[in-house]
Structure formats: structure tokens, C-alpha cells
Amino acid sequence: MRSYDCPSCGATLHFESSIAVSAVCAFCRSLVVRRDLDVETLGSLAQLPPDLSPLQIGTTGTLGGRGFRLAGRLRWQWAGGSWTEWFAEFAGGEGYGWLGESQGFYMLTTSTEVSDLQAVDQLEAGQQLNIAGRNWTVIDIKTATCVGGEGELPEAVSQGKARLAADLQGSGGAFASLEAVEDGAEFFVGRYARFADLNFGNLRAVPGWSPGAEGKRLEGVTTSFSCPNCAAPVELRAAGLTMSAVCGSCGTIIDTSDQRHQILETAKLRLSADRLDIPIGRRGTFRGTEYEVIGFVRRKDSYSTWSEYLLFNPWRGFDWLVTWGGHWSFVERMLQPPNEQGNAVSDGSRSFRLFARYEAAVSSALGEFYWQTSTSERTHVADYIAPPYVISKETYPDLAEVTWSRGEYVSGKEIERSFGLEDLQEPSGVYLNQPNPYRQKWSTLRLPLIAAIILLVALQLFFAATSPTREVFSGNYLFRKTDGERVLATDPFDLKGTGRVVVESDAAVANNWIGFDLALVDEATGKRFEQDIELEYYYGRDSDGSWSEGKPKDVASIGDVPPGRYRLVITSSADPNVTEMPFNIRVRSGGLFWSNFWMTLGLLLIFPLWNFFRAHSFEHERWSDSDFSP
């Protein structure tokens, strides 16, 4: 570590980094540049406003096994927001990189020499590039201005310096930046990371969030100022990280990127706080992360209006809760863009189908935001769905920026539990990423249904194989009209075991009929089992040719007949024109009633079939709101 006296104020400046060529004097804000043994001042850098970043000079971290220490930082601001770039010196003197910190996610990049780079000012958002053999998508092009800095820096950056840069997104979480320089462009390449990926150490306590001395979280810390339009107090809950706030009293949009708090738009977004489902400032633990609701936006398109709640956690960054008609989705920024294939996108694990394209506008807002919100803000949105997920592509034509976010459907009950709410609106209609409850039900019905069908078939096949029919009686008889209504009883026969009995009959019917009322009578108990058979057969010839109907033989089954000695009592009657007719009777025992099998199968399928039609109807209702219905 080398120390110098600040040329401006004489305070001692320490250069802990061997790479740093400049440092900001903590006392007089001078930017001091060292040249060999000497130092000189190159203007000054403004002090950064206090913010809720958990990072500080001296914070250490690792990414991909590469350790680093944060030695200084610069704050860059553009028309719609700002971000911080930390000078990250790699361990072991292996050079340095920049750790970008924006909206709660991070980009660690290092400068890489690549020849024949495209001019940054000729790029467009959404454009595909191939740089050094890798494919990139341009997601953002902006000119930013340095608005302050602190600590040591690897270059001398003056206050107000402007730079034009394009952010690029690659596969696998890759991130790169093309920065315009005097003789072309400089290429920085690295990757996106979440807070948890960077294994940070030596973090600073975040006011209002980090546990206090007693191990308890402090109450939310807010920064207040007076609305420049109506003088009502305006509170900031993520000061230093948000770029605009909407006055709760008059609806004026106020620039919060610096301490001047200038008016961006006057009294256009007025909204009563009591119309919010979740109050601004409410904290809750949602899926393991403690969030504070810091902003609310009501957006609209040509057809509907929906609400978005901006959630903040210093270590997690910004996420969203989006609600419409009592339906809720938790939405987070995607650090890796999905693959686009026509009207579908894929995030690697599932395919999402295009559901809607529309232009969204802000209709009202409250709280604070990490961008400079505006009533003229227009966003081109494409929603792709794979319930319960939705992926949204948001294109900001005015800002040359494309962002991807992924939402997951959340029940209102979970929102109530997480944020201590009561009586949220019950969901109405079908929402674009609402899980189909009938499809979910089918996934749990499938196993018992298949198991039951397999068991039913196995049982039926087993009984069919082990229950053959066998003849227990047969006889030939003659019907005579002169006998009137003839009643006869067969010789006795034995039935072994309780089961089914089949009576078969055939007769020489020809353009007439004969009928038998049958009674199977147990000789021992007198118990009767009744059935009837009617044989008829008609035939002839007409203008269409020959015809026939009926049949000269038939069977009748009797069920649940106990074992014993039986006779079959036959009462016969016939067509008045019949004077005599021979007929045969055979009795068989055993076999199966297949009606039982088909009936049980049908019974099992009623609920799944009803569920199938409900699932289909649910999807029909979902896609009826889409212009891209399959």
C-alpha cells in the first residue's frame, strides 16, 4: 500500500490497489491521479448519495473461483436510471474487472481485446451479433454520465464524463458491454450473477434491513423530502437506488436520482393509497425473502388494466407482483434471455407459447421506481405462457432496451399470508398463466385410474380363464296349440357352486314366434329364478329384395344361483297360427357377466372424462383472450 498527500487538501490518500491509478479524496472529493512518485489533481468527483447497497469498498467476493476485492466505484446515470460500477481487483494481482450493480443483480466483466468491433452508435436493440465466435443479443444502448465516485479507480474518470455503451446478452448467463472509445469500441465480457452467486464478504450493514446489535431488524428507514409541487412529504424506501417517485398527495413524478428532487411530470399520476391491495411500505416474507413494497404502477392496454407492485430487498434487488382480477404473479428479471423460435420461446426447461402482443402504458402510480417513470412511457410487450409460468419480453422503443422477465402464478392466499393481508379479491375468469386445475387433477388421477384399469382387466381375464361354461341339461320338446298354454318341467339337474346359469333355446320359427317363460326352481327350497326367451323370425321379399328380421335362437342368463338340484319350468306360448313347433332347451352353468366389467370400467372413466372436458373448457376460456390461440 502506498500513501500520498492530497494535492488539494493535504489529507492522506492510501492506494491499497497496485493497479489503481487514481483515487477520490474522501475529504475534499478531489480526483487524485498518481504518476510514478508524484500525484496530481484532475478535478473532483461528487459524493455519492447514501444508498441501500450491501456492498462497500473492501467487500470481497468470488465468481467462478476467481477472488476479487472492491476498491472503488463510479456511479453512471442515463435518462431513465442509474447504476454503479465497482472497480474489482482480482486476487493475486491478476488484473481487474468491473462489477456492475443494477436493480439488485450484478455483471462482472473484464476488458478483452477483440479486433474489428462494430461501432456502438450503429447498433440497435434486439440486434444479433457474433463477437469472437460467440453470439450476442443487443439488449440496451445508452449514453450515460458519470455522476460521482469514491475510492480507488483503475482510470481517471472525470465528473460528467459521458460514454456510449451497448449491453449484450449471451447464452448461459453471459453478459458483455461494447463501449465506444475514441478509436472504435472496447469490449468487456463476463457474466450475470445474483447476490448469492458472488460469495461476498465484508459487506456493510444495510440501514433498516441488517440485524441490529440485538440481532433484530431495524424498522424500515426512509428518507423524506418535500414534494416540489405541493410540499407534501414524500418518503423514499430505497433511496439511492430509485430514480423517480410519485407524490402520494398530488401525483407529481419527482426525479430522485439526486438530492435536487426536480419535477419530471406534474400531477398526472394521482392515485389514492387506499386503493392498493398491498400498502406502500408493507414488508412481508415471500418465499423466504423479506420484501418491502416500494412502488405501485397501474398499467393499461387497449383491453384491460392491471396492477404491478414493485418489491425491494437490498440483497435480492427488485422484483414484481402483478395482479389482475384477483390473479397474482411473482415476476423477476431473467438474466439469461430465452431462445426465440417463431411464436414460442424456450428457457431450456420448457417451451412457452405466444399468448399476446400489446402496447402497455402507465395510467397511475404511487411510490418509487428504479427508472424514471412517465405517463408517456410506452412498452411493447409479448407474453409467452407455459402455466404456471409466463415469460414477458418488454421492448422500450424510446430507450433502445429489451428486457425479459419470468413470472410464476401465485395464489392470493399466499400473498395474504406473506404480507399480512386479508380479504384479497377472489380470482375471476381465467388468467393467462393460471394453472389448469383440471390438468393438475389429471396428473394425480392418472395413477389410480391406470392401476385400477390394469387390475380390472387382470381380474376379468382371470375369471374368464377359470370360469368356463358347462352344459348341465338339454332337452327337446314340442309345442302343441291344442295343449293351450303348456307348462312343462324338465328333468332335475345339479348346479355346483353359486354362479351364473344360461338357458339357450332354439325353435323352427318361420314368419311366426314362440315364447317361453322360464322358472329355475330349487327342488329343495322352492326358490325360483325367472327369465324369459322369445324367438321370432320373419322373412320375405319386396321391391328392395329379400329381407328378414329376428332369429330362431336366443339365450337368457340368470345370476347368483346357489348350488342345488333344480328343474326348469317352461311355460310356452306361440303365434296363434302355430299348431305345432318343436323346440330345444339347453342349460349351462358358469361363465361371466361381461356387463359387470364394462359397467365398472365406465364408472371409473366418468370422473376422468368429466375432468378432461373441464380441462379442455378451461384452456378454451384461457385462449379465448388471445390473438394467437392454437
Add this chain to the structure above:
Amino acid sequence: MFRHPIYTALCMATCGYLLWSNARGWTPFYFAKQQAVRAMGGPRFFHK
């Protein structure tokens, strides 16, 4: 499987029913017909 206890119970009941009805040679259709015959007062069905 047991996330739908009623449906699972129905599946088990139908398998049990098939086992029982096949073993006894019982069918509700014959049972119903016999009841109807008795309700009409005798074994006679209506012939032409």
C-alpha cells in the same frame, strides 16, 4: 395416488365389486329384471 382419496376409494371399490360379482355370477341387470317381474305379480312377460 392418495391425493384423490374418494376416487382412489372408488377404484378399489370397483375392483372389489368385479371380484365379488364375478365370483357369484351376479349382475344388477338380472337382479333388476327379477325384481320387476315380481313387482308385476308373476313370471309372465308380455308376448305378442
